[in-house]
Amino acid sequence: MTSVDDFADGFPPSSSGRHSLPELLASASAEVLLLGLTPPRRSVSPAEAAQIANVTVARLGGLDLDGLVLYDIDDESDRNPEQRPFPYLPTMDPVVFHAEYLSAWRGPVVVYRCVGKYTEAELSEWLHTVDTDRVLSVFVGSSSSRKPAHTRLDRAHALRDQLRPNLPLGGVTITERYTRHGDEHLRMLTKQERGCSFFISQVVYNVDATKSLLSDYFYACADRALQPRPVIFTLSVCGSLKTLAFVKWLGVDVPRWLENSLQRSRDPLTDSYLQCLANARELIDFCRNLRLPFGFNVESVSIRKVEIEASVLLAKELRTMLR
Amino acid sequence: MTSVDDFADGFPPSSSGRHSLPELLASASAEVLLLGLTPPRRSVSPAEAAQIANVTVARLGGLDLDGLVLYDIDDESDRNPEQRPFPYLPTMDPVVFHAEYLSAWRGPVVVYRCVGKYTEAELSEWLHTVDTDRVLSVFVGSSSSRKPAHTRLDRAHALRDQLRPNLPLGGVTITERYTRHGDEHLRMLTKQERGCSFFISQVVYNVDATKSLLSDYFYACADRALQPRPVIFTLSVCGSLKTLAFVKWLGVDVPRWLENSLQRSRDPLTDSYLQCLANARELIDFCRNLRLPFGFNVESVSIRKVEIEASVLLAKELRTMLR
Numbered sequence: 087m088t089s090v091d092d093f094a095d096g097f098p099p100s101s102s103g104r105h106s107l108p109e110l111l112a113s114a115s116a117e118v119l120l121l122g123l124t125p126p127r128r129s130v131s132p133a134e135a136a137q138i139a140n141v142t143v144a145r146l147g148g149l150d151l152d153g154l155v156l157y158d159i160d161d162e163s164d165r166n167p168e169q170r171p172f173p174y175l176p177t178m179d180p181v182v183f184h185a186e187y188l189s190a191w192r193g194p195v196v197v198y199r200c201v202g203k204y205t206e207a208e209l210s211e212w213l214h215t216v217d218t219d220r221v222l223s224v225f226v227g228s229s230s231s232r233k234p235a236h237t238r239l240d241r242a243h244a245l246r247d248q249l250r251p252n253l254p255l256g257g258v259t260i261t262e263r264y265t266r267h268g269d270e271h272l273r274m275l276t277k278q279e280r281g282c283s284f285f286i287s288q289v290v291y292n293v294d295a296t297k298s299l300l301s302d303y304f305y306a307c308a309d310r311a312l313q314p315r316p317v318i319f320t321l322s323v324c325g326s327l328k329t330l331a332f333v334k335w336l337g338v339d340v341p342r343w344l345e346n347s348l349q350r351s352r353d354p355l356t357d358s359y360l361q362c363l364a365n366a367r368e369l370i371d372f373c374r375n376l377r378l379p380f381g382f383n384v385e386s387v388s389i390r391k392v393e394i395e396a397s398v399l400l401a402k403e404l405r406t407m408l409r
Numbered sequence: 410m411t412s413v414d415d416f417a418d419g420f421p422p423s424s425s426g427r428h429s430l431p432e433l434l435a436s437a438s439a440e441v442l443l444l445g446l447t448p449p450r451r452s453v454s455p456a457e458a459a460q461i462a463n464v465t466v467a468r469l470g471g472l473d474l475d476g477l478v479l480y481d482i483d484d485e486s487d488r489n490p491e492q493r494p495f496p497y498l499p500t501m502d503p504v505v506f507h508a509e510y511l512s513a514w515r516g517p518v519v520v521y522r523c524v525g526k527y528t529e530a531e532l533s534e535w536l537h538t539v540d541t542d543r544v545l546s547v548f549v550g551s552s553s554s555r556k557p558a559h560t561r562l563d564r565a566h567a568l569r570d571q572l573r574p575n576l577p578l579g580g581v582t583i584t585e586r587y588t589r590h591g592d593e594h595l596r597m598l599t600k601q602e603r604g605c606s607f608f609i610s611q612v613v614y615n616v617d618a619t620k621s622l623l624s625d626y627f628y629a630c631a632d633r634a635l636q637p638r639p640v641i642f643t644l645s646v647c648g649s650l651k652t653l654a655f656v657k658w659l660g661v662d663v664p665r666w667l668e669n670s671l672q673r674s675r676d677p678l679t680d681s682y683l684q685c686l687a688n689a690r691e692l693i694d695f696c697r698n699l700r701l702p703f704g705f706n707v708e709s710v711s712i713r714k715v716e717i718e719a720s721v722l723l724a725k726e727l728r729t730m731l732r
Contacts, residue, residue, distance in 0.1 A: 294617035298665035305669055342621035343695070346628055372666075 107153040107194040107222065108254050111284045111379075116316045117370075117408040118381030120196065120286075121146065121401050122155035124389075125183035128176040132186075135178065139187035145394075146191070149401050153194035153222070155286065155383055156180035160200040162229040162336075171332040172388075181212060184221070195221055196256065196286070201242035202228040202235030209237055213249040222254040224286055243280035257282035259317060261292055262339045264299040271303035278315060286318045286383055292339040293365045297372050304378050316379035319369055321362045322386060323400060324348060325355035325393040332387055359396050366404055382408075430476040430517040430545065431577050434607045434702075439639045440693075440731040441704030443519065443609075444469065444724050445478035447712075448506035451499040455509075458501065462510035468717075469514070472724050476517035476545070478609065478706055479503035483523040485552040485659075494655040495711075504535060507544070518544055519579065519609070524565035525551040525558030532560055536572040545577040547609055566603035580605035582640060584615055585662045587622040594626035598633070607639045609706055615662040616688045620695050627701050639702035642692055644685045645709060646723060647671060648678035648716040655710055682719050689727055705731075 110116045126138045146154075159177045163170055180197050188195070197216075201209060216223070225246070227239035237245075246253055257277035264270035274285060290296050300317060307314040324330050330348055334340060340348075344361060351357045366382060373380040382404050386397040433439045449461045469477075482500045486493055503520050511518070520539075524532060539546070548569070550562035560568075569576055580600035587593035597608060613619050623640060630637040647653050647663075653671055657663060663671075667684060674680045689705060696703040705727050709720040 292617075294615075294664055294666075298669075301666035301669045305673070341617055343617075343624035346621075346624045350628070 107196075110152055110381075111254065111316050114313060114379055115377070115409075116379035116381060118152045118316065118318060119150070119401060119405055119408060120153050120155050120318060120381065120383040121149065121151050121397070122157060122320065122383050122385030124157045124159060124385075125178040125180050128178050130178075135183070135187050139183070140190065143188070143190040145398055149398065150405055151193060151401065152381070153196055154188075154191060155196045155224075155385070156184055156198060157385075158198040158200045158203070158226070160203060160226075160229060166335055166337070168335060171328055171335055181216075196224055197221055198224050198226055199242070200226045200228075201237045201239055202233065205236045206241065206245065209242060209245055210249060213246055213253065216250060216253060218250065218253050222256065224256040224258060226258050240280065243277070243282075247281050251281070254283055255281050256284040256286050256318075258288065259285040259299070260288045260337075261290060261296045261299050262288070262337055264302075265292070265295050265339060270299055271306050274303050274315075275306055275310070275312070278312070282315065284316045284318065287320050289322045289333060289336065289338045289385070289387065290319045290365065290369075291333070291344065291361075292341055293368050294341075295339065296369065300372065300376070300378060304376050314378050316381055317373075318381040318383050319366075320383045320385055321366060321400065321404075322384070323355060323362055323393055323396045324358040325388060325390060325396060327354065329388045329390075329393065330354070336387065355392060355396055359400060362400055363403060366407060370407060430519075433475055433704075434577065434639050437636060437702060438700070438732075439702035439704060441475045441639065441641060442473070442724060442728055442731060443476050443478050443641060443704065443706040444472065444474050444720070445480060445643065445706050445708030447480045447482060447708075448501040448503050451501050453501075458506070458510050462506070463513065466511070466513040468721055472721065473728050474516060474724065475704070476519055477511075477514060478519045478547075478708070479507055479521060480708075481521040481523045481526070481549070483526060483549075483552060489658055489660070491658060494651055494658055504539075519547055520544055521547050521549055522565070523549045523551075524560045524562055525556065528559045529564065529568065532565060532568055533572060536569055536576065539573060539576055541573065541576050545579065547579040547581060549581050563603065566600070566605075570604050574604070577606055578604050579607040579609050579641075581611065582608040582622070583611045583660075584613060584619045584622050585611070585660055587625075588615070588618050588662060593622055594629050597626050597638075598629055598635070601635070601638060605638065607641060609641045610643050612645045612656060612659065612661045612708070612710065613642045613688065613692075614656070614667065614684075615664055616691050617664075618662065619692065623695065623699070623701060627699050637701050639704055640696075641704040641706050642689075643706045643708055644689060644723065644727075645707070646678060646685055646716055646719045647681040648711060648713060648719060650677065652711045652713075652716065653677065659710065678715060678719055682723060685723055686726060689730060693730060 107118065110118045123142060126135050158180050161174045163174060184195050184197060225239060225242045228235045246255055259274055260270060304314050324333055327349060348354045348358060384397050384401040386394045430441065433441045446465060449458050481503050484497045486497060507518050507520065548562060548565045551558045569578055582597055583593060627637050647656055650672060671677045671681060707720050707724040709717045
């Protein structure tokens with residue numbers, strides 16, 4: 087197992103002179119802020135992709151982010167028999183989007199890899215070439231055990247450990263899996279053993295269950311004399327009933343009271359925005375009190391402009407709440 | 410179905426000149442404060458019972474309560490195969506304790522009736538004689554469907570409707586039943602149809618699930634053009650690991666994060682006290698925002714003096730938070 091301290095060199099500090107993302111993640115009192123982006127559709131022209139990248143980087147100008155997250159989107163329709171509220175459209179490989187279009191973004195990037203999409207040869211090649219001075223990664227396993235996977239998650243972890251142990255690696259953590267099976271904190275420990283030095287959650291709407299997961303994770307670390315790794319909570323506003331349906335389709339547990347309230351709201355965007363802030367406040371207080379390093383990752387699961395703009399605003403407000 | 414407005418006469422106002430409990434319960438913006446007491450063990454002498462009553466009434470002196478709740482304790486060991494952390498000891502009938510020992514308490518009393526313990530004749534006799542100027546009641550069904558019941562809950566409701574429709578009647582509401590079956594709000598509506606004009610919860614430690622129950626109840630009323638009835642949340646401090654075990658034995662869902670925290674706390678009494686206050690704050694904000702009438706009932710599930718004293722302090726602090 088490698089330590090995060092090995093990765094602290096080389097990364098540029100953030101624009102405001104804060105520590106670099108790997109340094110922050112190595113600290114026992116990390117409070118980091120990321121923003122998650124989905125690369126453009128694979129069908130866009132190079133000119134359109136460049137335009138999207140420019141608009142995006144311009145939007146992030148006023149934000150003091152510690153890094154970007156670039157998602158690797160997989161067709162997950164196999165894991166939910168219900169119809170997907172938004173159609174699945176293949177998106178550009180985040181590695182390609184980063185390398186070819188995001189040069190204006192100087193900060194660190196956390197590149198997601200849905201490892202089941204890639205052969206071992208493809209993953210190995212990327213691991214050999216990845217610029218560990220700018221890139222961190224999060225490996226994601228298959229969305230369903232029934233789905234054929236080119237590479238399994240444990241194998242991908244082993245490859246990275248063998249080929250590029252200095253690539254800072256994160257794991258996904260899912261509150262809903264904790265609620266269903268009760269052992270998500272133990273899965274986090276397993277990922278930690280395999281080299282994960284931070285965690286990024288799926289979209290969190292159930293704060294109470296998330297607190298239980300965090301608590302079990304924290305005390306499981308304490309019982310094993312392990313330092314708990316930073317847990318970065320993904321927040322996403324929910325600006326319409328269709329977005330709410332999509333969030334639920336993705337498997338996010340939205341508490342019934344909140345679902346009722348958003349469904350009857352005259353302004354679900356504002357209400358979900360305020361709820362995200364309240365959830366962040368509660369998670370901040372909980373983590374600080376427990377002395378668990380943490381952070382936020384703001385994403386917009388919708389591509390509607392108002393929802394993206396609300397996400398940027400949310401990131402801005404979250405920054406004022408973090409140390 | 411009778412309306413609460415029929416019961417507003419006759420009851421004494423509270424010491425501070427607030428409206429009487431039935432008036433408060435009839436109001437669409439009720440915020441009531443009750444304190445729940447378990448009568449003394451059946452084995453105590455009359456002198457001991459009188460002494461317990463005197464100490465109790467003296468303790469309540471500084472509190473501006475809207476009423477007392479007197480529990481009717483049933484041996485519920487049938488509903489949980491685990492060993493009961495505290496032994497079951499038969500307690501005095503709350504009707505007897507009220508009539509013979511609590512004359513120093515001038516305010517309203519909500520008398521619980523575990524209806525399965527009584528024959529129809531016994532219940533009818535009590536219904537004929539109950540002083541509806543001082544007494545409200547909550548009927549409780551059997552703790553288990555496997556347990557032989559002298560009178561079933563629906564039959565008890567029918568008897569009260571037939572014999573003493575002006576007896577203000579409440580129903581029990583249980584968050585954990587909502588979590589398990591999802592229809593507790595519909596059970597509340599059924600009880601409301603059968604004459605229940607308010608609800609008292611079991612001990613609440615899971616606020617998030619309780620908010621979902623309240624939300625479903627509120628909107629189920631709205632969809633049927635019914636006025637939602639006040640929901641009174643029972644709070645109980647948890648001053649030791651044994652009390653925590655008992656609370657869990659009673660079926661109360663304590664969120665895992667809170668259980669972890671209390672188990673590792675150097676001062677579970679203070680921590681659970683602060684948690685009760687935080688839970689109350691969250692429920693107050695939620696109910697006011699929804700315009701759902703509500704209240705609190707403070708009980709101590711333990712008979713340890715420090716826990717009883719903390720309950721009294723909690724009631725005092727809750728009063729300052731209510732309108």
